[in-house]
Amino acid sequence: MSFRMRSEFLPYCLPDITDHEVAEVVAVLRSGWLAKGPRTVEFEKRFAEYVGAKYAVGFNSCTAALHVALIAAGIGPGDEVITSPMTFAASANTIIHTGATPVFVDIDAETGCIDPSQIESSVTNRTKAIVPIHYAGQACDLDAIYDIADKHSLFVSEDAAHALHTQYKGRMIGHRAPGAVSYSFYATKNLCTGEGGMLTTDDPKIADRARVLSSHGMSKNAWNRYAKGGSWRYDIEEFGYKYNMFDIQAALGLKQLERLEEMQHRRAEIASEYNNAFAALPGLIIPRPSPYTSTHSWHLYVLRLSPAVVPLARDQFMEQLAERNIGTSVHFIPVHMMSAYTKRFGYQAGDFPVCEQWFDNALSLPLYTTMTEADVKHVIAAVEDLVRNKIR
Ligand SMILES: Cc1ncc(COP(=O)(O)O)c(C=O)c1O
Numbered sequence: 592m593s594f595r596m597r598s599e600f601l602p603y604c605l606p607d608i609t610d611h612e613v614a615e616v617v618a619v620l621r622s623g624w625l626a627k628g629p630r631t632v633e634f635e636k637r638f639a640e641y642v643g644a645k646y647a648v649g650f651n652s653c654t655a656a657l658h659v660a661l662i663a664a665g666i667g668p669g670d671e672v673i674t675s676p677m678t679f680a681a682s683a684n685t686i687i688h689t690g691a692t693p694v695f696v697d698i699d700a701e702t703g704c705i706d707p708s709q710i711e712s713s714v715t716n717r718t719k720a721i722v723p724i725h726y727a728g729q730a731c732d733l734d735a736i737y738d739i740a741d742k743h744s745l746f747v748s749e750d751a752a753h754a755l756h757t758q759y760k761g762r763m764i765g766h767r768a769p770g771a772v773s774y775s776f777y778a779t780k781n782l783c784t785g786e787g788g789m790l791t792t793d794d795p796k797i798a799d800r801a802r803v804l805s806s807h808g809m810s811k812n813a814w815n816r817y818a819k820g821g822s823w824r825y826d827i828e829e830f831g832y833k834y835n836m837f838d839i840q841a842a843l844g845l846k847q848l849e850r851l852e853e854m855q856h857r858r859a860e861i862a863s864e865y866n867n868a869f870a871a872l873p874g875l876i877i878p879r880p881s882p883y884t885s886t887h888s889w890h891l892y893v894l895r896l897s898p899a900v901v902p903l904a905r906d907q908f909m910e911q912l913a914e915r916n917i918g919t920s921v922h923f924i925p926v927h928m929m930s931a932y933t934k935r936f937g938y939q940a941g942d943f944p945v946c947e948q949w950f951d952n953a954l955s956l957p958l959y960t961t962m963t964e965a966d967v968k969h970v971i972a973a974v975e976d977l978v979r980n981k982i983r
Contacts, residue, residue: 592868593972594973594975595972596915597917598916599916600917600918601916602957603957604778604779604918605959606778606783607783607850607961608843611846615842615843619838619839620839624838625837625839627649628837628838629838630841631649631836631840633841634848635648635649635836638789638844639791641851642791643762645792645798646791646792646797646798647791648790648798648801649805649836649840649841650787650790651788651834651836651837652787652788653750653774653775653777654684654788655788656773656774656834657681657682657748657773658685658688659834660770660771660797661686661689661722661746662800663801663804664720665746666686666719666746667689667691669691670719670720671691671692671715671717671718672689672692672718672719672720673693673705673710673713673714673720673721673745674693674695674705674722674724674750675705676695676926676927677698677704677946677950678724678923678926679922679923679926680929681752682724682750682926683695683722693926694713694718695926695927696709697709697944698726698943698945700949701879702726702731702884703726703727703949704723704724704725704729704731705724707731708735710736714745718743719745719746720745720746720748721736721740722747722750725750725754725757725764726922727878727891727892727893727922728757728781728887728888729878729881730758730881731759732883733749733759733883734883740770746771747768748771749764749772750773751764751765751772751774752774752775753775753780753890753891754888755780755890757884758886759883759884759885765791767793768791769792769793769794770792770797771797773788773789774788774789776788776789776843776847781851781854782847782848783843784844784847785843786840787836787840787843803829803831805831805832806831806834807827807831807833808827808830808831810828854960857960858888858889858890858958859889861889861958864971865877865967865970865971866878868971869974872974872978873900873901874897874901874978875895875897875901875978876952878893878894892955892956892957894953894955895949895953896908897952902981903981905921905952905953908954908977911977911981912954912973915976916973917956920955921950921953921954921955922953924950925943925947927942927943927946928940
């Protein structure tokens with residue numbers, strides 16, 4: 592494909608909001624009930640049905656859901672929680688917020704997800720939970736992870752911020768999860784409500800406690816206290832948080848959920864066009880779903896440069912794409928390299944070599960449903976141009 596300069600910059604990501612979402616949000620604004628209410632309840636119900644979970648609890652972010660999942664499971668000071676550093680800070684920060692210590696385990700070099708073969712050697716008598724991250728929409732090796740969790744009686748809190756629609760061995764992430772699964776509806780996510788999150792579980796105790804903790808620890812259904820038949824009395828059963836979803840978010844979520852299959856179809860089409868174009872180019876490592884990722888959500892399209900072949904460093908590659916009017920991003924700067932973590936835990940470069948190498952060579956290309964066919968072709972042509980002209 593020959594390269595032609597675009598006249599306008601292609602942002603790395605844009606949300607896909609149609610008149611359907613706008614109308615639903617306006618209806619909520621006019622309804623007189625803006626806070627947590629009937630739309631949130633409806634969205635929780637539909638979401639649980641979609642992923643195949645028994646319970647779903649709406650949150651104002653995935654971060655809040657991840658935090659509450661651990662608190663609801665009784666994780667606290669003195670405990671250790673295993674996770675991987677190839678993630679956004681939320682997965683590890685929320686472990687610290689419980690008072691527990693995050694214990695990082697390196698990633699698998701093919702998938703970017705936690706390497707299950709390295710988990711068991713990090714289990715101590717303080718380990719209470721595992722937080723696996725379904726990176727970019729790739730499923731973690733859940734059978735291996737749950738086997739270790741069962742053996743050592745560990746709680747599993749899956750970080751599925753990227754994995755709505757991902758299937759592990761033919762079943763949706765979130766389908767029959769004994770622990771908890773947290774999703775993000777942040778502005779860049781496959782289903783977006785601006786900010787927002789959901790916790791799903793099959794455990795009624797986790798679901799109940801998550802619901803209570805998400806609203807200050809307030810007794811159940813207190814949100815209904817201004818409605819006819821609602822009671823003004825409430826109790827604070829424990830020291831909870833102001834983490835609940837509210838109806839404006841849920842209105843957006845309900846409409847986005849109705850369009851999710853169609854949006855996922857478009858994501859898969861774009862990913863497949865990228866894969867077909869880049870597989871033939873030397874020096875590029877394209878994302879390949881693992882054998883157990885029967886459906887990839889294609890939240891991110893993470894391309895990796897093979898430094899032996901592509902002489903441009905990743906940062907330069909991104910700068911050159913920006914000069915060609917293509918926006919990109921990086922997922923992720925490893926959490927253990929963040930200054931708050933190096934200061935507190937003394938991590939050093941080289942501690943998690945597979946993760947660090949992944950970070951050095953990875954960039955995320957634009958992948959979103961409002962991209963036109965011309966946009967996709969521009970990205971492909973720009974990457975091809977860079978690789979062909981800068982190749983050793
Ligand atoms: C892997 C991962 N986990 C958790 C989060 C936190 O999501 P939220 O912004 O909804 O709190 C993100 C956000 O991008 C993420 O990428």
